[in-house]
Amino acid sequence: MSLHRADGIVLRTQKLGEADRIITILTREHGRVRLVAKGVRRTSSKFGARLEPFAHVDFQVFSRRHQPLGNRALDLITQAETIAPYGERIVNDYSRYTSGTAMLETAERLTDAEGEPAVQQYLLLLGGLRALTSGEHAPGLVLDAFILRSLAVAGYAPSFYDCAQCGAEPTQDAPWRFFAVAAGGVVCPNCKPPACAVPQRPTLDLLGALLAGEWRTADASEERHRREGSGLVAAYLQWHVERGLRSLKLVER
Amino acid sequence: MGRDAARGAVLAVYEGVVQDLIDELGRLPNIGPKSAQRIAFHLLQADPVDVRRLADVLVRVKETVRFCELCGNVASAARCRVCLDPRRDPTVLCVVEESKDVVAIERTREFRGRYHVLGGAISPIDGVGPDDLRIRELMTRLADGSVTELILATDPNLEGEATATYLARLVKPLTADGALRITRLASGLPVGGDLEYADEVTLGRAFEGRRSLDV
Numbered sequence: 001m002s003l004h005r006a007d008g009i010v011l012r013t014q015k016l017g018e019a020d021r022i023i024t025i026l027t028r029e030h031g032r033v034r035l036v037a038k039g040v041r042r043t044s045s046k047f048g049a050r051l052e053p054f055a056h057v058d059f060q061v062f063s064r065r066h067q068p069l070g071n072r073a074l075d076l077i078t079q080a081e082t083i084a085p086y087g088e089r090i091v092n093d094y095s096r097y098t099s100g101t102a103m104l105e106t107a108e109r110l111t112d113a114e115g116e117p118a119v120q121q122y123l124l125l126l127g128g129l130r131a132l133t134s135g136e137h138a139p140g141l142v143l144d145a146f147i148l149r150s151l152a153v154a155g156y157a158p159s160f161y162d163c164a165q166c167g168a169e170p171t172q173d174a175p176w177r178f179f180a181v182a183a184g185g186v187v188c189p190n191c192k193p194p195a196c197a198v199p200q201r202p203t204l205d206l207l208g209a210l211l212a213g214e215w216r217t218a219d220a221s222e223e224r225h226r227r228e229g230s231g232l233v234a235a236y237l238q239w240h241v242e243r244g245l246r247s248l249k250l251v252e253r
Numbered sequence: 254m255g256r257d258a259a260r261g262a263v264l265a266v267y268e269g270v271v272q273d274l275i276d277e278l279g280r281l282p283n284i285g286p287k288s289a290q291r292i293a294f295h296l297l298q299a300d301p302v303d304v305r306r307l308a309d310v311l312v313r314v315k316e317t318v319r320f321c322e323l324c325g326n327v328a329s330a331a332r333c334r335v336c337l338d339p340r341r342d343p344t345v346l347c348v349v350e351e352s353k354d355v356v357a358i359e360r361t362r363e364f365r366g367r368y369h370v371l372g373g374a375i376s377p378i379d380g381v382g383p384d385d386l387r388i389r390e391l392m393t394r395l396a397d398g399s400v401t402e403l404i405l406a407t408d409p410n411l412e413g414e415a416t417a418t419y420l421a422r423l424v425k426p427l428t429a430d431g432a433l434r435i436t437r438l439a440s441g442l443p444v445g446g447d448l449e450y451a452d453e454v455t456l457g458r459a460f461e462g463r464r465s466l467d468v
């Protein structure tokens with residue numbers, strides 16, 4: 001029997017039994033873990049409100065066996081303290097809420113193995129939630145930037161300039177516009193598969209800016225390019241995570 | 254031993270209708286093979302009249318209970334008891350997630366208006382969007398202008414708050430002429446609790462919704 005302490009972001013909560021919840025948390029040191037919080041659905045719960053999705057919490061786990069945290073599904077959370085209640089600032093705006101939920105689901109899906117450290121994903125999600133709550137950028141752009149960078153961290157970085165297949169570079173005045181999801185992004189005319197999307201060049205520039213974190217370019221983009229870009233991002237993500245993300249189609253742009 | 258294997262060990266012992274009963278009970282939520290077995294033997298030893306009554310209620314509940322065409326609450330006729338009661342105030346409408354919430358609010362005996370049951374809360378991660386809830390029906394009820402106050406009584410958790418935010422935004426155009434007021438249930442400290450144990454979110458809400466004391 002032992003007690004561990006960790007901090008992380010609550011990704012999802014599921015009802016368990018009469019008044020308990022299973023809490024999925026992306027922790028800084030142990031990656032994604034699933035833990036049980038007893039009695040948190042009761043109004044008398046002392047920490048139920050702290051374990052809501054989006055919350056950044058410092059928590060204590062009671063485990064019954066001497067194993068590293070996260071190797072079992074049902075260790076118990078015994079205490080939780082709020083580090084930053086992002087949920088409060090997200091839930092008051094519906095488009096922030098839907099974008100934020102899609103970010104949580106993306107983070108959950110891209111951290112496949114439970115208990116396996118995923119520091120970069122954790123830091124990325126933390127940054128994403130901060131950007132979302134600060135309100136400096138459109139929620140849809142924050143979501144797309146988060147998805148693209150999460151994919152890059154997971155090893156699926158798309159290419160928006162060089163050919164994703166052969167690595168050839170286009171000439172400065174005539175960049176390529178063929179976008180093949182299966183190939184990994186933009187492809188040159190030689191590598192182009194029979195069916196591929198041909199988005200507008202400003203859309204590909206926007207996506208490149210989102211991946212690189214050039215917010216000035218992204219914020220100045222037009223609505224039509226954002227819409228087209230989010231479609232490509234969604235297609236690219238769904239291709240790599242295999243099963244579709246449920247929250248993505250409910251995102252309000 | 255896996256769950257199926259465990260089930261198999263119990264399966265091998267009984268035959269015929271007793272086993273059928275255990276199997277059926279075992280399909281209910283939170284009832285495992287051992288609990289199912291215990292309930293089955295309790296029923297075998299119980300008074301036949303009691304068992305008959307239980308069986309009758311089970312059949313009747315499936316045959317007669319449906320959802321109120323107006324508010325979505327459980328009802329034994331086309332409309333539920335609250336919607337049929339002429340003493341209930343039709344100008345105040347309380348929006349809740351589930352029928353269970355109607356019962357909880359009725360127990361307070363504080364509310365004399367009518368209800369609208371959404372059938373859940375917006376939860377994109379579970380694939381539940383606004384179109385899956387009875388929001389269109391709510392807008393139809395509000396369209397004739399007879400409702401003057403809309404109380405959003407969704408759960409005070411993330412999904413409930415998001416649903417309330419969505420509804421408030423959707424209904425806002427109707428409040429422009431002052432004919433409709435949107436309110437949200439207060440959140441705060443539980444009665445009988447200690448302040449030092451309250452979490453920051455709840456305590457923050459309690460401060461937000463503080464009221465003046467008239468002495």
